[in-house]
């Protein structure tokens with residue numbers, strides 16, 4: 123079972139450098155182990171290693187891996203089977219003819235071992251992918267397309283497969299069902315990849331493989347077949363390839379680069395949603411009539427940081443639109459009673475557009491007849507394609523596993539959606555909506571200003587925080603939702619145990635963990651609850667906490683109990699968390715840096731989580 127990135131090339135000459143380079147760009151899909159197989163003059167060369175693609179690249183150089191005209195590569199995030207050399211892809215058929223890389227889950231692997239494949243078959247790995255390699259050899263009688271067709275029809279679950287056969291050294295085969303796989307013609311050959319961003323500008327004509335379709339690629343062209351092996355003609359797809367760049371804009375890490383790109387991400391995202399100073403009814407937003415006459419409930423469903431943007435929006439929508447709105451974790455929602463119907467708007471937020479739980483939740487919402495809206499960063503992704511409506515965030519490619527600019531861009535769409543709903547529901551006047559929209563337009567510049575003004579205090583604090591093993595983030599309402607994101611950023615990249623709490627809840631148990639010097643970071647940007655959060659800060663300070671307050675400049679003349687204050691520019695209450703999140707992102711970045719952590723690729727994580 124794997125949740126991974128695959129790539130393949132049929133070219134002329136040595137395909138290894140392109141495959142390794144592509145794998146580096148696919149590492150956001152997992153980086154527990156990596157491997158390649160190429161077919162050259164003397165048959166196969168294959169190298170697999172536990173660890174990152176850099177380790178694979180070194181191993182390839184060290185063993186002087188023979189070049190080949192065709193090749194496949196894989197980078198893995200382990201689900202079943204430890205991330206060892208043995209479980210790394212590619213996997214081979216017992217006769218050594220077929221090699222396979224796979225992304226997805228073959229659900230009937232054990233069943234196939236028992237009912238289809240010979241009893242005495244010996245499996246070289248613990249993975250389900252091995253079974254696909256065995257099936258190919260089992261069905262092969264001289265025609266690879268026939269063997270692939272029989273194999274894909276036997277498989278249940280989701281898969282994107284890259285396949286080589288030593289009988290056809292200049293050909294690459296591929297097939298896919300419910301896992302993303304693209305095929306493309308380029309200048310130097312033809313390619314397959316889980317994400318064409320890994321190939322970049324060389325990918326000219328792009329096709330998406332679905333429904334067990336099969337592709338046969340040679341350096342000059344691609345032929346497509348349906349699941350039964352009959353030739354078909356496919357249309358190209360328009361995917362925003364966006365280069366999965368290995369450039370960091372002069373910064374040491376992608377994460378810092380992406381934090382600094384947030385003003386552009388927010389600006390590019392909101393501009394298409396605004397006209398003449400007002401939020402438009404974007405084609406992705408629900409129709410006016412639905413909002414006015416039917417909409418009685420909103421559910422925002424997502425995972426990770428995207429879920430955290432949902433928490434902010436749920437609070438805003440209830441407050442400003444008067445509509446029952448809740449954010450739900452997709453992995454819970456998909457198995458819950460899901461009390462939604464045709465008068466419910468369900469909103470699915472996802473950077474990648476491929477997160478398995480969010481996709482399953484979307485399918486459930488559609489089954490229940492709810493209206494579905496996706497807020498997604500990647501065009502052509504499954505969530506964008508399957509949803510009734512979609513609004514794209516324009517954050518550009520995000521590479522660091524810990525999201526920053528996609529989070530900010532998602533919030534920006536949710537602000538626009540809130541203002542649209544509020545205007546249609548009549549809970550704000552057009553004039554008020556116009557005033558908020560004007561402030562929304564100022565947000566990108568204020569985010570930029572924030573990165574500058576907070577930098578000195580943040581770097582100074584990070585040196586101290588790096589020595590701590592526990593900390594807390596607290597806030598109320600929107601600040602509570604943003605505190606969850608600040609805390610997640612801190613723990614995922616610095617490995618410091620960090621917890622986020624609704625400020626008023628801390629005293630119901632968790633405050634017992636506060637000791638002399640425990641850092642407590644409070645967010646207080648909301649006028650109505652400012653004094654309440656500050657009161658909670660006094661409580662922890664009285665118990666020895668080191669208190670840090672993140673607030674707006676306009677509150678600096680108030681009374682509070684903070685050892686250190688980080689002030690962000692003033693803005694309207696609904697948008698303040700977009701500024702407050704910036705020092706939290708930077709605090710986690712510099713804290714992790716001081717601790718010598720692998721900031722862009724934190725341990726055990728992957729950026730795109732395509733298994734449940």
Ligand code: G6P
Nearest residue numbers: 425426427428472473474477525
């Ligand atoms: C992973 C990433 C998170 C992300 C979450 C949801 O856990 O590490 O940064 O928020 O998945 O991903 P999505 O692509 O659906 O936004």
